[in-house]
Amino acid sequence: MDKISITRLEEIKTEVAESRKKQKTCITICGGTGCHAYGCLEIAQAFKNAIKKQRLQNQVNVRTTGCHGFCERGPIVVIQPAGIFYQRVKLDDINEIISETIINKKVLDRLLYVDPRTGERIVEEKEVPFYKKQKRIIFGNNGFIDPTDVKDYIALDGYKALTKVLFNYTSEEVISEIKTSGLRGRGGAGFLTGIKWEICRQSLADVKYVICNADEGDPGAYMDRSLLEGNPHSVIEGMIIGAYAIGASEGYIYVRMEYPLAVKNITVALKQARNLGLLGEFILGSEFSFDINIFRGAGAFVSGEETSLMASIEGRRAFPRQRPPFPAQKGLWGKPTNINNVETWANVPLILNKGADWYSQIGTKKSKGTKIFSLVGKINNTGLVEVPMGITLREIVYDIGGGIKENKKFKAVQTGGPSGGCIPAEMLDLSIDFDTLTKVGSMMGSGGMIVMDEDTCMVDIARYFLEFTQEESCGKCVPCRIGTRQLVEILTRITQGKGEEGDVKKLLDLAKIIKEGSLCGLGQTAPNPVLTTIKHFRDEYEAHIIEKSCPALSCKDLIVYYIEPKKCVGCLLCLKSCPVSAIKGERKMVHVIDQDLCIKCGACLDVCPPKVGAVSKYTGKKRDRILKKASSIRDRK
Amino acid sequence: MENLSEFEANQKDLIHILHKIQAEYGYIPSQALSSISKHLKISESEIFGVLTFYKAFSLKPRGKHLVTICTGTACHVRGAPMILDELKRQLSIEPGETTEDDLFTLETVNCVGACALGPIVISDGDYHGQMNTREVNKLIKKIKKEIKE
Ligand SMILES: Cc1cc2nc3c(=O)[nH]c(=O)nc-3n(C[C@H](O)[C@H](O)[C@H](O)COP(=O)(O)O)c2cc1C
Ligand code: FES
Numbered sequence: 001m002d003k004i005s006i007t008r009l010e011e012i013k014t015e016v017a018e019s020r021k022k023q024k025t026c027i028t029i030c031g032g033t034g035c036h037a038y039g040c041l042e043i044a045q046a047f048k049n050a051i052k053k054q055r056l057q058n059q060v061n062v063r064t065t066g067c068h069g070f071c072e073r074g075p076i077v078v079i080q081p082a083g084i085f086y087q088r089v090k091l092d093d094i095n096e097i098i099s100e101t102i103i104n105k106k107v108l109d110r111l112l113y114v115d116p117r118t119g120e121r122i123v124e125e126k127e128v129p130f131y132k133k134q135k136r137i138i139f140g141n142n143g144f145i146d147p148t149d150v151k152d153y154i155a156l157d158g159y160k161a162l163t164k165v166l167f168n169y170t171s172e173e174v175i176s177e178i179k180t181s182g183l184r185g186r187g188g189a190g191f192l193t194g195i196k197w198e199i200c201r202q203s204l205a206d207v208k209y210v211i212c213n214a215d216e217g218d219p220g221a222y223m224d225r226s227l228l229e230g231n232p233h234s235v236i237e238g239m240i241i242g243a244y245a246i247g248a249s250e251g252y253i254y255v256r257m258e259y260p261l262a263v264k265n266i267t268v269a270l271k272q273a274r275n276l277g278l279l280g281e282f283i284l285g286s287e288f289s290f291d292i293n294i295f296r297g298a299g300a301f302v303s304g305e306e307t308s309l310m311a312s313i314e315g316r317r318a319f320p321r322q323r324p325p326f327p328a329q330k331g332l333w334g335k336p337t338n339i340n341n342v343e344t345w346a347n348v349p350l351i352l353n354k355g356a357d358w359y360s361q362i363g364t365k366k367s368k369g370t371k372i373f374s375l376v377g378k379i380n381n382t383g384l385v386e387v388p389m390g391i392t393l394r395e396i397v398y399d400i401g402g403g404i405k406e407n408k409k410f411k412a413v414q415t416g417g418p419s420g421g422c423i424p425a426e427m428l429d430l431s432i433d434f435d436t437l438t439k440v441g442s443m444m445g446s447g448g449m450i451v452m453d454e455d456t457c458m459v460d461i462a463r464y465f466l467e468f469t470q471e472e473s474c475g476k477c478v479p480c481r482i483g484t485r486q487l488v489e490i491l492t493r494i495t496q497g498k499g500e501e502g503d504v505k506k507l508l509d510l511a512k513i514i515k516e517g518s519l520c521g522l523g524q525t526a527p528n529p530v531l532t533t534i535k536h537f538r539d540e541y542e543a544h545i546i547e548k549s550c551p552a553l554s555c556k557d558l559i560v561y562y563i564e565p566k567k568c569v570g571c572l573l574c575l576k577s578c579p580v581s582a583i584k585g586e587r588k589m590v591h592v593i594d595q596d597l598c599i600k601c602g603a604c605l606d607v608c609p610p611k612v613g614a615v616s617k618y619t620g621k622k623r624d625r626i627l628k629k630a631s632s633i634r635d636r637k
Numbered sequence: 638m639e640n641l642s643e644f645e646a647n648q649k650d651l652i653h654i655l656h657k658i659q660a661e662y663g664y665i666p667s668q669a670l671s672s673i674s675k676h677l678k679i680s681e682s683e684i685f686g687v688l689t690f691y692k693a694f695s696l697k698p699r700g701k702h703l704v705t706i707c708t709g710t711a712c713h714v715r716g717a718p719m720i721l722d723e724l725k726r727q728l729s730i731e732p733g734e735t736t737e738d739d740l741f742t743l744e745t746v747n748c749v750g751a752c753a754l755g756p757i758v759i760s761d762g763d764y765h766g767q768m769n770t771r772e773v774n775k776l777i778k779k780i781k782k783e784i785k786e
Contacts, residue, residue, distance in 0.1 A: 032750070033749065033750030033751055034750060034751045034752070034753050034754065036751075036764075037749075037751040037754055037757070037764035037766060038754070038766075071750075071751070071752065071753035071754075072753040074753065217747075218710075218748075219708070219709040219710050219747035219748050220709050220710030220711045220748055220752065221748065222748055222749075222750035222752070225750055226750065257656075257693050258746060258747075258749070295652075296652075296653075296656055297693075298652055298655070298656070298691030298692070298693035298694065299691050299692030299693040300690065300691050300692065312652065313649065314648065314649055315647075315648035315649045315650065315651035315652055315687070316648070316687060317686055317687055317690040318690065318691075374711075374752065376710070376711035376752035376753075376755070377710070377711050377714045377715070377752075378714060378715070382711075382752050382753035383753065414710065417710070448710065450710045450711055450714060452714055456714050461714070464710070464713055465710075474690075577771050579723070579726070579727075579770070579774055599722075599726070601719055601722065601723055601770040602716075602719055602769070602770055603769070603770045603771045603774075606769045606770070606771055607771060
């Protein structure tokens with residue numbers, strides 16, 4: 001059996017290269033979750049049918065790939081090798097793409113991306129501003145790979161690192177390479193991966209485990225999902241290498257239950273890897289044996305915490321436990337276990353292929369490599385972005401993200417999910433890495449980056465995250481269980497206009513108790529959203545508490561909707577759209593909102609034509625005046 | 638009830654078993670507890686504890702139509718709370734509940750990876766992006782109309 005599988009690996013690579021010579025052109029259709037929602041599957045099928053109809057299948061390859069990252073512009077179609085980037089492609093466009101671009105080699109202008117700043121149409125994917133400042137060393141291959149075909153991964157040097165490691169490196173050498181690279185865990189705390197592996201390597205036991213944490217609990221992040229769905233073999237290869245380094249014989253991928261496509265793609269990938277001798281006994285003919293199981297999570301945020309996650313695999317409730325002992329010493333079923341995040345694992349093959357020295361040149365002194373963020377919220381270019389550590393927030397928000405939607409004012413970004421915090425506009429020039437984010441009271445977390453504008457209420461954001469953690473608190477320790485509930489109660493009161501003087505101090509005191517007294521990271525970091533919003537946006541808290549006003553015009557109980565009589569043209573649109581018939585009026589007559597009936601759903605504001613713009617929201621004194629007037633009219637009646 | 642022989646008689650298979658039953662019936666029927674308990678040789682109360690800990694499992698059947706709203710952070714800042722309010726009002730239920738006529742179940746989910754389209758509502762697996770109160774109103778009306786027909 002010796003080496004046969006390695007030869008096979010080489011053969012596959014040559015086979016793929018040969019077939020690509022014939023099928024020179026490749027139409028790739030993004031199959032990420034965002035594009036799925038836009039209907040990319042029908043588009044891919046239509047391309048396949050059209051190519052067949054034109055009898056082009058021997059020259060043109062049609063491939064559904066993983067996420068390209070630029071979700072804002074989906075469905076995305078890239079035509080290789082030229083790299084022509086078509087965005088917002090519709091079913092109607094397909095025949096023309098084939099007749100013009102594929103057959104006549106002409107670019108279709110109308111499907112190109114237009115740089116909003118210069119008005120220029122951009123042909124190639126890599127020239128689009130969204131991609132230009134990115135460094136897509138982990139995520140970039142997604143766009144070339146059909147995740148259900150291991151050959152695509154192998155063609156891009158897949159499993160080359162594994163081959164190298166199995167036959168040329170000792171376990172210690174692998175660990176030393178990872179240590180030199182400076183790789184830190186991408187799952188939250190940023191612990192040095194090489195050190196973690198070393199501790200686990202040194203723990204003596206008959207059985208050891210490795211785990212891939214794909215629980216991705218941050219409610220605004222989806223990069224782990226996109227990696228698993230789009231390039232599952234990169235994660236699997238990383239895990240095999242890690243298992244070899246620490247001496248583990250069995251691995252688990254713990255996937256969030258909401259990710260059925262990821263489960264499907266990994267299942268296929270594991271099967272293909274086994275068939276090629278990349279998993280199982282005597283991997284690639286070496287002495288090393290290892291296999292991976294999939295475990296589907298069952299919907300509990302706390303199960304992303306490593307000790308809870310292991311309890312969950314054991315078939316128990318996902319309760320965290322005190323550390324030490326750390327999982328590297330006593331983990332799954334009491335055996336030494338190494339747990340890393342999806343993105344951390346995906347970095348491993350790259351480091352071994354290109355070398356730790358190459359890798360450690362990217363990034364900052366203490367944070368090496370790149371990080372994938374999900375850039376979402378009130379941003380023009382929503383999507384997944386991979387940037388070198390050390391890039392500034394401004395570059396991410398403005399150069400890559402294209403600025404704020406509708407030219408509104410940037411207020412803050414939230415990073416680190418429920419454990420993180422808000423970074424205000426004054427800090428746009430902050431260079432982003434593990435340590436700078438922690439220093440400003442937030443954290444890297446798994447990489448959610450939610451952009452907020454002037455319409456986002458910071459008290460509401462704090463309440464949102466605390467409500468989340470309170471609901472997800474497993475209840476095992478008191479400070480977290482009771483403390484977060486009290487925080488939510490106070491924050492909710494404030495957003496309802498029932499805040500009292502001294503509330504801010506109460507919040508700060510509670511935050512301290514929760515941070516210090518909680519058992520696991522969930523509680524220890526839960527107050528961060530409150531602390532950072534108080535620190536940077538105290539005036540908003542005070543406006544809610546003292547003036548009973550919401551400056552962002554977001555908190556329902558503190559605002560009114562009002563139709564400006566001078567602007568209203570009496571078109572009946574809002575009147576018809578109101579779900580509770582709270583708007584009175586007739587055609588060509590000024591419409592009026594009955595404030596007693598209004599449920600503040602915002603439908604009237606949504607439908608009022610922008611050029612009329614008669615519906616406004618008000619808070620504070622103006623709101624009080626409107627309500628007073630409304631009640632005096634009512635009383636007169 | 639259930640044929641559990643494909644699973645090991647080991648607690649580590651408990652969550653797999655629960656997933657399978659939930660997928661098959663849409664909930665965990667109470668009779669299932671005793672068969673699982675016999676197979677895995679763990680107490681029914683332990684199983685009950687695990688099953689109620691995780692959101693994936695429910696002891697009650699779901700309605701005919703499932704309406705899910707994303708309450709992830711990106712959708713939240715783009716107005717998901719208003720849409721959730723409207724859904725609650727339209728269906729007269731809270732998230733996690735089923736209407737009395739068993740037609741609708743309302744659920745929330747955190748980030749479905751389509752933040753660019755947020756706020757997102759998913760009805761029986763179909764994604765509806767850029768929702769607002771009016772659109773969601775129309776959506777529910779449409780489903781109700783289809784039910785009648
Ligand atoms: C409440 C809580 C939730 C967590 N959720 C996740 C998660 O969803 N994904 C993840 O990779 N790590 C999560 N972590 C971090 C893990 O405990 C662990 O540190 C991580 O998986 C280690 O991998 P890394 O070293 O590669 O970062 C969470 C931690 C806490 C305290
Ligand atoms: S937050 Fe709703 S799809 Fe991401």
